[in-house]
Amino acid sequence: xxxxxxxxxxxxxxxxxxxxxQTARTLPELLDGLEECSDAxxxxxxxxxxxxxxxxxxxxxxxxxxxxxxxxNLPALAEQLATLDIRSYLVLTDLRNDLLRITHEYCRSHxxxxxxxxxxxxxxxxxxxxxxxxAWEAWTLExxxxxxxxxxxxxxxxxxxxxxxRLGLRTNDFSQWFENELxxxxxxxxxxxxxxxxxxxEGARVQLYKIVDRELAx
Amino acid sequence: MSLTKTDxxxxxLDDYVPVVGAPEMDTLRALAAQLSGRTVQxxxxxxxxxxxxxxxxxxxxxxxxxxxHPRWDVITGGSDFFExxxxxxxxxxxxxxxxxxxxYDLFLATNELNRQRLQFDCEFTVIHDPQPVALIDARAKxxxxxIWRCHIDLSHPNPEVWEFLRPFIYRYDAALFSSPDFAxxxxxxxxxxxxxxxxxxxxxxxxxxxxxxxVLERFGIDPARPIxxxxxxxxxxxxxxxxIRAYHIVxxxxxxxxxLAGGGASDDPEGEEVLSEVRREAGxxxxxxxxxxxxxxxxEINALQRASTVIVQKSLREGFxxxxxxxxxKRKPVVASAVGGIPAQVIHKHTGxxxxxxxxxxxxxxxxxxxxxxxxxxxxxxxxxxxxxxxITSNVKRYLTLFLYSLTHSQR
Numbered sequence: 001x002x003x004x005x006x007x008x009x010x011x012x013x014x015x016x017x018x019x020x021x022q023t024a025r026t027l028p029e030l031l032d033g034l035e036e037c038s039d040a041x042x043x044x045x046x047x048x049x050x051x052x053x054x055x056x057x058x059x060x061x062x063x064x065x066x067x068x069x070x071x072x073n074l075p076a077l078a079e080q081l082a083t084l085d086i087r088s089y090l091v092l093t094d095l096r097n098d099l100l101r102i103t104h105e106y107c108r109s110h111x112x113x114x115x116x117x118x119x120x121x122x123x124x125x126x127x128x129x130x131x132x133x134x135a136w137e138a139w140t141l142e143x144x145x146x147x148x149x150x151x152x153x154x155x156x157x158x159x160x161x162x163x164x165x166r167l168g169l170r171t172n173d174f175s176q177w178f179e180n181e182l183x184x185x186x187x188x189x190x191x192x193x194x195x196x197x198x199x200x201x202e203g204a205r206v207q208l209y210k211i212v213d214r215e216l217a218x
Numbered sequence: 219m220s221l222t223k224t225d226x227x228x229x230x231l232d233d234y235v236p237v238v239g240a241p242e243m244d245t246l247r248a249l250a251a252q253l254s255g256r257t258v259q260x261x262x263x264x265x266x267x268x269x270x271x272x273x274x275x276x277x278x279x280x281x282x283x284x285x286x287h288p289r290w291d292v293i294t295g296g297s298d299f300f301e302x303x304x305x306x307x308x309x310x311x312x313x314x315x316x317x318x319x320x321x322y323d324l325f326l327a328t329n330e331l332n333r334q335r336l337q338f339d340c341e342f343t344v345i346h347d348p349q350p351v352a353l354i355d356a357r358a359k360x361x362x363x364x365i366w367r368c369h370i371d372l373s374h375p376n377p378e379v380w381e382f383l384r385p386f387i388y389r390y391d392a393a394l395f396s397s398p399d400f401a402x403x404x405x406x407x408x409x410x411x412x413x414x415x416x417x418x419x420x421x422x423x424x425x426x427x428x429x430x431x432x433v434l435e436r437f438g439i440d441p442a443r444p445i446x447x448x449x450x451x452x453x454x455x456x457x458x459x460x461x462i463r464a465y466h467i468v469x470x471x472x473x474x475x476x477x478l479a480g481g482g483a484s485d486d487p488e489g490e491e492v493l494s495e496v497r498r499e500a501g502x503x504x505x506x507x508x509x510x511x512x513x514x515x516x517x518e519i520n521a522l523q524r525a526s527t528v529i530v531q532k533s534l535r536e537g538f539x540x541x542x543x544x545x546x547x548k549r550k551p552v553v554a555s556a557v558g559g560i561p562a563q564v565i566h567k568h569t570g571x572x573x574x575x576x577x578x579x580x581x582x583x584x585x586x587x588x589x590x591x592x593x594x595x596x597x598x599x600x601x602x603x604x605x606x607x608x609x610i611t612s613n614v615k616r617y618l619t620l621f622l623y624s625l626t627h628s629q630r
Contacts, residue, residue, distance in 0.1 A: 012248040014619040017410035019398045055602030056568050070566035071556075119574065120561050123398030125410065130622050132248050152241035153606075 004181035007137035008144055008173075010151060013129060013158040015048060020124035027072070027107050027114045030064070033124050034100050039092040040126035046095060047086050047165070048127045051157035054201030061197065062086075063122075064099060071118035077106045085197065086161065090168050131158070141182060145212050153201050160204065161196065174208070187215050229276070229418050231283050237417045238611050246611065249618040250284035256621065258288040259338065261353060262346035263303070265292045269413065269540070270346050270369055276416050276610050281617070291336050293350045295328040303349045306383070309376035310348060322382055329353055338362075342621050351386045363624045366390040367411065371400040371537065371558065391624065396538045397559040409620060412562065413538045414613040415547060415604070421516040422547055425524055433521035437477075439507055444474040444587055447526040449519055449544075451480045452492040452510065455535045457555075460576050462499045462506065464532065467580035469505075472587045479509040479522055523548050528586045528593070532579050533557055543608045546570065546600030551593035553582040563608065569600035 020041055024030040034042075045063035061082035069078035080102045089095040107114040138144035151159075159173040167176065171192050179188035194207045235243050258281060262270050274290055281288045295303075302321045309315040329352035338356040345353055346367045357364055366387055372395070387393065387404065394411040395401040401408050415422055434441050446465060450456035458478050465476040478496060481489075493510060500506040511518060523529060529545035529552050536558030543563060545552050552570035554560045564570035571582040586593040606612065 012245050014245060014249055014615055014622075016616070016619045016623050019395060019401045019408040019410055021403050023398075052606065053565070053568070053603075055599055055606065056565075066565065070561075070572065119556050119572075121399070125398060128623055130249070130619050130626075132252060134244075134248055150241055150244065152239075152245045155241075155245070 004139055004177075006177075006181055007139045008147075008177045008181070010134050010136045010138075010147055011155060011158060012132045012134050012152065013154050015154070016128040016130065017044065018126040018128055020126055022124040024122040024124075025118050026116065027077075027103060030067075030122060031100065031103055031107070033122070034096060034103065037124045038126055039096075040128065041124050042092045042096050042099070043162075043165070044125050044127040046084070046099075047162050050086065050196065051154060051161065051201065054153050054157065056200065064103075067118070067120075067122045071120045071122070072113075072116055074106075074110075074113055074116070077103070077110075077113075080106065087164060087170070087196075090164060090170065092165065141184075141212060141216055144177075145209070145216065148205070148208065148212070151205075156205055157201055160194075160201075160208075184215065187211065229279075231280060233418060234611050238605060238609065242611060242615075246284060246615055246618065249615065249622060250281075250286060253618060253621055253625075254285040256286050256342065257340035258286055258342045258344070258617075258621070259291060259340035260288065260344050260346065261291045261293065261336070261350050263293050263295075263300075263349035272416075273414060273610070273613065274346075276419075277613060277617070280610070280614050284614070284618070289340065293328075293332040293353075294335070295332070295349075299324055299328040300349075306348055306379050307370065309379040310370055310372060310383075312374040313376060315376045315378045317379065326352060329355070342624070344617075345390075348383055351383055354386050354389045357389070363392075363621070363628070364390045365392050365394060365620070365624075367394045368400070369396060369413070371397075372402050373400055375402070391628075392620070394620075397562055399558065409616075411616050411620075412608050412612070413540060413543075413559070414608050414610045415540060415543050416610045417547060419516070421520050422544060423520070425517075425521055429517075430521045430525050433518050434525050437507055437509055437522075439475060439477060439525070441525060444472065444527040445477055445525055446474050446528045446530060446583055446587075447477040447479065447522055448530045448532065449479050449523065449541045450531065450533070452478075452489045452496060454488075454492055455533060456480075457532045457534050458492065458496045459499045460534075460579070461530055461532050462496065463576045464530070464579035464583060465506070467577065468583045468587070471584055474527070474583075474587065475505040475507065477507045477509065477522055477526070479507075479511055479519065481511050481513055481515070519544075520548075523550060526550055528553060528583050530579065530583065531555065531560065532573070532576075533560070536560055539563065542570075543604055546597075547604045547608075549594075549597035549601045551586045551596045552600060553579055553586065555579075563603065564600075565603065568596065569603045570596055 022033040024033050049063045065078045065082035068074045068081055084098055136147045138147055163173040175188035175192045178184045190211045194204045196204050260274055264271050278288050278290050302325050305317050333353055333356045342363050344365045344367050347369050390406055392407045393404055394409050396413050431441055448461045496508055523545055529550045531542050531554040533555050538559030542552055542554050542560055552564055553573055554564050556572040564572050566572045573579045573582055
């Protein structure tokens with residue numbers, strides 16, 4: 001196995017939720033909030049929401065879609081908002097713009113529904129991240145496989161999903177290291193293709209175990 | 219009174235590993251390592267009884283075991299002070315305010331006495347609820363991080379009491395609320411801090427099946443037939459009569475029993491009245507079990523929740539609704555009103571079903587009774603939701619994260 005120049009350094013992450021000042025009870029109010037809220041708020045309700053609800057196996061994508069469904073009873077809008085795949089976004093501005101576009105278009109074509117008042121308000125919140133490098137380092141794929149089992153769900157989410165925003169690339173920390181350090185582009189590609197929308201986060205981790213184990217056995 | 223918990227029988231961090239997993243406990247240790255030796259002071263108004271004391275009783279030893287130096291202080295005051303703070307409490311929930319000038323003076327004088335009596339020299343001071351809020355006066359210039367933890371719903375306070383308390387609250391570095399619904403716009407940062415349950419407490423710990431069946435037998439409940447349960451005080455805001463009406467609708471389609479279990483009827487005249495209304499509504503239906511339980515019935519409540527097929531919380535108003543948390547933790551499908559902190563726990567169609575009426579409650583109970591596989595799935599997902607967000611370990615993690623964040627982002 002190739003020796004690497006830089007080990008994979010695992011990180012422990014924890015989030016604090018800041019309650020924002022914006023609240024929406026209707027779609028126009030949601031639009032206002034989407035326009036004005038911080039990037040940390042978009043992150044909280046999309047990337048982080050998926051992490052917070054990592055145990056759900058189906059039908060949950062982001063807080064906006066869930067609110068449209070459960071509080072406004074607008075399944076068509078919910079479906080559209082839910083189809084946004086956070087892995088496609090490298091900057092939160094693009095994600096915000098798509099959320100705005102979908103909601104705007106829905107309001108234009110469904111004027112009566114746009115005025116509907118929600119059962120419960122939507123509260124805009126923000127994620128504040130605290131990261132701590134842990135002592136574990138992986139210099140080989142075997143070591144990586146070992147430490148992967150010790151990773152908390154939120155740290156797995158941090159390396160696998162939110163890393164896209166940090167890296168500004170359509171990839172993740174694991175795939176980056178596999179490709180750049182271990183020079184295993186297929187392993188990097190297969191890892192990046194794991195679908196977190198049809199799996200729980202734990203399910204995604206199990207898939208990664210399998211892919212890594214296959215590579216180790218080869 | 220100053221309490222630093224060193225009880226050798228106290229549950230330790232390692233006891234939580236089988237419950238939340240080693241990685242989660244490693245996260246707590248990694249966060250705490252950055253705060254090793256830091257001093258933390260928690261101040262509230264009661265050492266026993268009530269949810270805050272219950273949480274602090276577990277939180278303090280866990281934080282201590284993690285290497286911080288926590289201290290728990292309880293303010294003292296006469297019965298007249300606590301009558302005033304009860305008045306404030308009701309007013310902050312939006313009720314009318316009967317307080318007069320002497321009440322406000324008494325509030326300030328009692329806070330001042332406690333300020334003189336207690337020591338405030340910690341790096342993090344967390345003041346719980348409005349009773350000791352004026353202790354912020356003890357803060358030396360720029361000293362430490364002061365956080366106000368508000369456990370009550372502050373969204374629609376009585377303006378007079380709010381105007382009185384507001385200047386104190388504004389002087390804290392941050393405020394913590396149990397739900398975004400309970401917060402109000404403040405000029406200081408506001409953070410979310412869900413209340414929590416302890417999975418190792420008598421009310422939530424795993425029970426063996428004989429214990430559960432023993433409790434059912436004692437109350438004459440048939441374990442072989444579906445059981446629909448609401449655990450709550452006999453209080454109109456919990457709408458027990460509405461639950462019976464929903465049960466009557468369900469009963470037209472499905473065989474089931476209804477258990478309404480709770481306390482509050484023995485020491486509260488209104489509770490007694492509500493209990494009578496409930497009994498009237500139930501009539502002589504042998505499948506309705508109305509259980510007025512004493513306060514020391516944690517084990518019985520645990521068993522009833524575990525034996526239930528569906529758990530209902532049809533409140534008209536609610537705080538956070540920790541009975542819902544308890545039910546979800548026990549992997550039970552839940553039908554609950556979309557009020558207070560319940561929507562944070564019941565993610566509609568994922569961890570339970572949210573309802574808005576008697577008819578809706580009945581419909582969703584029928585749905586769950588008819589779809590046991592779906593009910594089971596919701597129960598499992600509810601359990602995970604609680605594991606992630608509403609356990610004492612999550613509470614510890616939030617405090618550690620807040621302390622770390624405060625240290626690294628302090629503007630002072």
